[in-house]
Amino acid sequence: xxxxxxxxxxxxxxxxxxxxxxxxxxxxxxxxxxxxxxxxxxxxxxxxxxxxxxxxxxxxxxxxxxxxxxxxxxxxxxxxxxxxxxxxxxxxxxxxxxxxxxxxxxxxxxxxxxx
Amino acid sequence: xxxxxxxxxxxxxxxxxxxxxxxxxxxxxxxxxxxxxxxxxxxxxxxxxxxxxxxxxxxxxxxxxxxxxxxxxxxxxxxxxxxxxxxxxxxxxxxxxxxxxxxxxxxxxxxxxxxxx
Numbered sequence: 540x541x542x543x544x545x546x547x548x549x550x551x552x553x554x555x556x557x558x559x560x561x562x563x564x565x566x567x568x569x570x571x572x573x574x575x576x577x578x579x580x581x582x583x584x585x586x587x588x589x590x591x592x593x594x595x596x597x598x599x600x601x602x603x604x605x606x607x608x609x610x611x612x613x614x615x616x617x618x619x620x621x622x623x624x625x626x627x628x629x630x631x632x633x634x635x636x637x638x639x640x641x642x643x644x645x646x647x648x649x650x651x652x653x654x
Numbered sequence: 655x656x657x658x659x660x661x662x663x664x665x666x667x668x669x670x671x672x673x674x675x676x677x678x679x680x681x682x683x684x685x686x687x688x689x690x691x692x693x694x695x696x697x698x699x700x701x702x703x704x705x706x707x708x709x710x711x712x713x714x715x716x717x718x719x720x721x722x723x724x725x726x727x728x729x730x731x732x733x734x735x736x737x738x739x740x741x742x743x744x745x746x747x748x749x750x751x752x753x754x755x756x757x758x759x760x761x762x763x764x765x766x767x768x769x770x771x
Contacts (some may be wrong), residue, residue, distance in 0.1 A: 582744055582762035626695055641710055647741040
């Protein structure tokens with residue numbers, strides 16, 4: 540079945556440090572890939588997405604590239620801010636046998652940015 | 655202006671009670687979902703409805719019953735609550751999609767924190 544594996548957290552960084560959160564997936568065919576962010580006390584928000592191999596999703600300084608050869612979708616940001624502190628979820632969307640699509644989430648990675 | 659709203663935000667109740675969580679979306683989406691997030695932040699889909707039709711029903715105890723009176727609402731009713739039901743429950747919606755293509759993006763509500771004592 541489909542699965543998503545993320546690096547264990549928490550990830551603790553100082554402000555302006557470089558961020559990488561690793562994400563790898565297992566799926567047949569060509570899933571769409573997503574990063575969602577959950578700020579404290581809030582629901583999940585879409586951060587960025589990529590729908591085919593070599594696509595790069597980007598938003599708010601975050602980037603991730605869909606790498607089919609390594610089945611990865613690592614999240615990066617060049618300079619993190621305290622306001623980026625949140626839990627980040629990698630997810631894939633895959634068509635099911637019913638013809639419907641469903642999201643499979645990773646376990647989430649908590650990012651803590653210190654001033 | 656809230657796109658996906660849930661009520662209540664917090665729910666504290668005793669074991670054995672029956673409770674409901676309501677979800678409404680004003681985005682005009684055809685598909686709605688319920689997710690459960692446990693204490694370790696692991697997020698798992700429970701149900702999905704498309705145009706009031708149940709299309710995803712993961713391995714969830716039959717004490718959980720979703721109800722969709724119309725495509726803008728997907729309520730979650732839980733019978734005989736157990737301690738293990740304590741979690742944050744998220745509702746989400748996504749636009750209509752076709753078999754190939756369409757939009758996968760899901761829009762989440764703020765969550766309902768359920769505590770069973």
